[in-house]
Amino acid sequence: MRIVVLAGGIGGARFLRGLKQAAPDDAVITVIGNTGDDIHLFGLKVCPDLDTVMYTLGGGINEEQGWGRTDETYLVKEELAAYGVGPEWFGLGDRDFATHIVRTQMLDAGYPLSAVTEALCERWKPGVRLIPMSDDRIETHVAVTLDGERRAVHFQEYWVKLRASVDAHAVVPVGAEQAKPAPGVLEAIAEADVILFPPSNPVVSVGTILAVPGIREAIAEAGVPVVGLSPIVGDAPVRGMADKVLAAVGVDSTAAAVAEHYGSGLLDGWLVDTVDAGTVERVEAAGIRCRAVPLMMSDLDATTQMAREALTLAEEVRA
Amino acid sequence: MRIVVLAGGIGGARFLRGLKQAAPDDAVITVIGNTGDDIHLFGLKVCPDLDTVMYTLGGGINEEQGWGRTDETYLVKEELAAYGVGPEWFGLGDRDFATHIVRTQMLDAGYPLSAVTEALCERWKPGVRLIPMSDDRIETHVAVTLDGERRAVHFQEYWVKLRASVDAHAVVPVGAEQAKPAPGVLEAIAEADVILFPPSNPVVSVGTILAVPGIREAIAEAGVPVVGLSPIVGDAPVRGMADKVLAAVGVDSTAAAVAEHYGSGLLDGWLVDTVDAGTVERVEAAGIRCRAVPLMMSDLDATTQMAREALTLAEEVRA
Numbered sequence: 001m002r003i004v005v006l007a008g009g010i011g012g013a014r015f016l017r018g019l020k021q022a023a024p025d026d027a028v029i030t031v032i033g034n035t036g037d038d039i040h041l042f043g044l045k046v047c048p049d050l051d052t053v054m055y056t057l058g059g060g061i062n063e064e065q066g067w068g069r070t071d072e073t074y075l076v077k078e079e080l081a082a083y084g085v086g087p088e089w090f091g092l093g094d095r096d097f098a099t100h101i102v103r104t105q106m107l108d109a110g111y112p113l114s115a116v117t118e119a120l121c122e123r124w125k126p127g128v129r130l131i132p133m134s135d136d137r138i139e140t141h142v143a144v145t146l147d148g149e150r151r152a153v154h155f156q157e158y159w160v161k162l163r164a165s166v167d168a169h170a171v172v173p174v175g176a177e178q179a180k181p182a183p184g185v186l187e188a189i190a191e192a193d194v195i196l197f198p199p200s201n202p203v204v205s206v207g208t209i210l211a212v213p214g215i216r217e218a219i220a221e222a223g224v225p226v227v228g229l230s231p232i233v234g235d236a237p238v239r240g241m242a243d244k245v246l247a248a249v250g251v252d253s254t255a256a257a258v259a260e261h262y263g264s265g266l267l268d269g270w271l272v273d274t275v276d277a278g279t280v281e282r283v284e285a286a287g288i289r290c291r292a293v294p295l296m297m298s299d300l301d302a303t304t305q306m307a308r309e310a311l312t313l314a315e316e317v318r319a
Numbered sequence: 320m321r322i323v324v325l326a327g328g329i330g331g332a333r334f335l336r337g338l339k340q341a342a343p344d345d346a347v348i349t350v351i352g353n354t355g356d357d358i359h360l361f362g363l364k365v366c367p368d369l370d371t372v373m374y375t376l377g378g379g380i381n382e383e384q385g386w387g388r389t390d391e392t393y394l395v396k397e398e399l400a401a402y403g404v405g406p407e408w409f410g411l412g413d414r415d416f417a418t419h420i421v422r423t424q425m426l427d428a429g430y431p432l433s434a435v436t437e438a439l440c441e442r443w444k445p446g447v448r449l450i451p452m453s454d455d456r457i458e459t460h461v462a463v464t465l466d467g468e469r470r471a472v473h474f475q476e477y478w479v480k481l482r483a484s485v486d487a488h489a490v491v492p493v494g495a496e497q498a499k500p501a502p503g504v505l506e507a508i509a510e511a512d513v514i515l516f517p518p519s520n521p522v523v524s525v526g527t528i529l530a531v532p533g534i535r536e537a538i539a540e541a542g543v544p545v546v547g548l549s550p551i552v553g554d555a556p557v558r559g560m561a562d563k564v565l566a567a568v569g570v571d572s573t574a575a576a577v578a579e580h581y582g583s584g585l586l587d588g589w590l591v592d593t594v595d596a597g598t599v600e601r602v603e604a605a606g607i608r609c610r611a612v613p614l615m616m617s618d619l620d621a622t623t624q625m626a627r628e629a630l631t632l633a634e635e636v637r638a
Contacts (some may be wrong), residue, residue, distance in 0.1 A: 045425035077394060079417030083442050085424070103363035105404070105520045123402050186497075246354030 001027040003311075004192040005128075006034035008034045008092075008205025009049040011231060011297075012067040015198035018303030019154045020057070022311060029128040030188040032215070034200075035113065036133075036173050036208035037155045040078060041090055044100040045107055048156070049205065050117055051099060051134060058124025066239075069095040089161040101237035114182040131188070133209045136179035140204055142245070143170040148150035155204060155283075164212065164241035168248035171203055176211040189218040194314040197228030197267070197294065199237055199238060202258050203245040210266075220266055225314035227269035228262060229306060233295055256282045264288050269313040271295060271306070289317055320346040322630075323511040324447075327353045327524025328337075328368040329385040329558065330550060334517035337622030339376070339446055341630060348447040349507040353519075354432065355459035355492050356474045359401060360409055363419040363436035364426055366473070368524065369436055369451055370418060374439060377443025379414075381405045384494070385558075388414040397632040408480040433501040450507070453500035459523055461564070462489040469618060473533035474523060483548040483560035487567035490522055495530040500537075513633040518557060521577050525532065529585075536552070539585055544633035546588035547581060549574035552614055553594045554580075575601045583607050588632040590625070608636055630638030 001024050005016060016031060019254070034049045048067065055061040055069060062068045073092035078146060081088055092100070093128040099120065112135035121130055124125055140155035144166050152190045160165060189195065199207050206228075219226060232255045243253035251261045255272040256279040262270075264287030272279055277292035284290050291313055297303040320343050324335060335350060342348060353368045355549050356590065365384065374380040374388060383385045405442055411419070413521035425435040431454035442469055457475035471491070477483060499550055508514065516525050525547075529535045538545055551574045562572035567628040570580045574591040575598040581589075583606030591598055596611035603609050608633055 035350055042420050044420070073392065073394060073413070075413040076395065076417045076420070079414045080421060083417065083421045083439065085421050094392070094394040095398045097416065100401065101363070101395070101416075102402045102404050108362055120402065123494045178507060259470050 002188075002191055002193045003027055003029045004188050004195045005029060005050070005170050006195075006197055006200070006206050006209045007030050007031050007053055008200035009052040010199040012049070012198045012205065013053045013061070014066070014297045014303055015201040015307065016053060016057055016128060017222070018305070019196070019307040021300065021304040022307035030184075030192075030223060031130045032185055032188070032209055033130055034205045034208050036138050036176075037159070038137075038139065038209065039072060039090070039154060039156045040084065041087070041092065041100075046100050046106045047103065047113070047117075047132070050130065051096070053130055053250070054124045055128055057126030058121075060124065068093055072096065081110050087161070090156060105203070108113070112172070112182070113242050114184065118154060129184075129188070130222060131183060131184050133181050133215065134212050135182045136175060136178040138173050138175040138179050138208065138212070140172050140208055141172045142166060142168045142248070144168060145171070162173060164244040168245050171207075171245050171248050173208045173211045173222065175209060176208070177213065179212050181212050181214050186218050187212060189215070190237045192222055193220055194224055194311065195226045196310055196314075197226070199229040199231035199297070201231060201242045201245065202261060203249055205318070209247075214265065225268045225315045226266060227310050227317065227319075228259070229265055229271045229295060230258055230273065230276070232258055233273040238296065244280070251258070255279055259283045259288050259290070260286050269310075271309055271313060280291040289313065321507070322346055322348045322514045323514045324348060324350050325370055325514075325516055325519070325525050325528045326350050326368070327519030328371040329354070329356035331368070331519040331524065332372045332380070333375055333385070333616045333622055334519075334548065335372060335447060336577065336619060337616065337624070338515070338626040340399075340619065340623040349447045349459045349511075350447045350505075352449055353452050353527050354480070355457050355523060356514055357458065358409070358473060358475045359458075360364045360406070360411065360419075360479050361404065363416070363423045363534065365411070365419050366422065366432070366436075366451070369401070369489055370415070371448065372449055373436075373443045373445055375439060376445030376447060377440075378568070379443065384566045387412055391415065393594045395434045401550065406480070411474060425554050431501070433541050445462065448503075448507070450503050451501050452504065452534065452558065453498040453531050454492060454501045457492050457494040457498050457531070459527055460491045460493050461567070462491070463487060478560070483563040487548075487564050490526075490564050491566050492527045495527070497562055498531050500531050500533050505533060505537050508534070508541050511541055513543055514538055514541060514545045516581070517551035520550060520559060520561045520564065521570070521580060522561070522568055526568075535585065544587045544636040545585060545635065546590070546633045547578070547586055547589045548614060548629055549577055549592065549595070551577055552592040555617065574598055578602045578609070579605050580602055580605050586637040588626055588629075590632060592604075606630065622623075
């Protein structure tokens, strides 16, 4: 069984951990990772979502915070601040710095991000094939009003520095229109037996991946079940501030509205949480098969069960 | 009093600490730093000698080892090794990495090394003006025979990795011929009241600085006392492996031979250690005023006294 997963950061990574448990032993899991939140810091290329997937599946993640490395220290960052060099709001640890140093060195040597990611994964052995959505630079910008002035900030500035404390007027994956899917992305989709959208952010994670020309079309035309899991439970994001960026694209923060946002042209099945069981009918009315199951990734067993439900729904769709 | 010092790493930095004590309160000390042992590691520009001067005078040096930062940890390096990325023989600590990250980021942004060094010194406030000998890339290579094959290795590979365990056939400051002195270097020499050669390596530290076209000539023509301190005491280098690279340029490892190597066209005064008092006559016969004084930088007082002797000898030369 060949499974393709479109993944953002924490939510995607945790779901993948469950999926590895739930999938048949001979399953091949290809993860198409969001790179829209990549950022250059201190001259280094940082890929937060790719690293979160890599560290989570490779056993290096800081479990409590969900991103960054375990047993981390912050001397490099302290020293950079002592030089007056910021930003200080982005938490890069010493162990994490090494990843960005290796990545930047390889990129500077001419390797595309997909090759660099493969090389980094040789150490972490995440048990999935992790491919960035594109080797081209795509940067998610968020239009906000700050001090009465409308301007666009990098997604990380919006998410991490501002903590989504102001409304997002628009979310723009700058560079996406000119970008091409990374080598292997379209092939993996075309050969997939099932395609999954984990409970990642529908706008800035899965949405950004779908904004790379060719990916949405390939998924719609793959002719295999496409099943998603709602990141919204009981009208609020399970984690993060998805409601803020959903509002920017005119989508309500409900499990049903997100399903309709993806649309039946893309999505065949949708899992909502049991607290949202009342919305199943609405989703199905939109032409998307829907089931209500527990969607809180509280531990590996719960997450594994969610992944099982997604695969089961995919089989139902196929049949 | 304007003092210009040509400095390598540990020896030069420690001498400067004494000189700051010995010099009049209104003295302006300009340090022309060796950059021939600079190296690119992990895509970062590392300037060991400049940093040793900066950390030593700024209070950040690891006193025991003489280079690198105090209270240092090595997580970044460990992680790089876990990625299979080396070299492992070069000891870059986490705090130290920050310096190289800031430097590389500024260089990539288009600032010359001299401007970057000035910016880094804004944090460290070394109490001297530290200028790299050149903004151009100069890399000291050492010709050696390894496994029966003659090849050239980077100075750091010779010094740190091989620990000068094989003979050096030649020492070549690659790129020096095309290099220009950094802004301020020739001006500082022209305006100097005294020029000092600390007990730094005469070949790969002071010698490399002198190899930058224009610097040797400017010193010779400055018309002010030029006084050096022997890095050789009792026929052996005080520290490091200067004998190895002296042999490569056909110079004996004696205080007198080093003075003659600099030559009376450049050097006006030379301090040898008291154990080498017997060599004073030979140095003076070469046209270089010579005194025998204690030359072991065992503590700040001893080093301050050495610097005082150097300034005194300069006044003798002037008179």
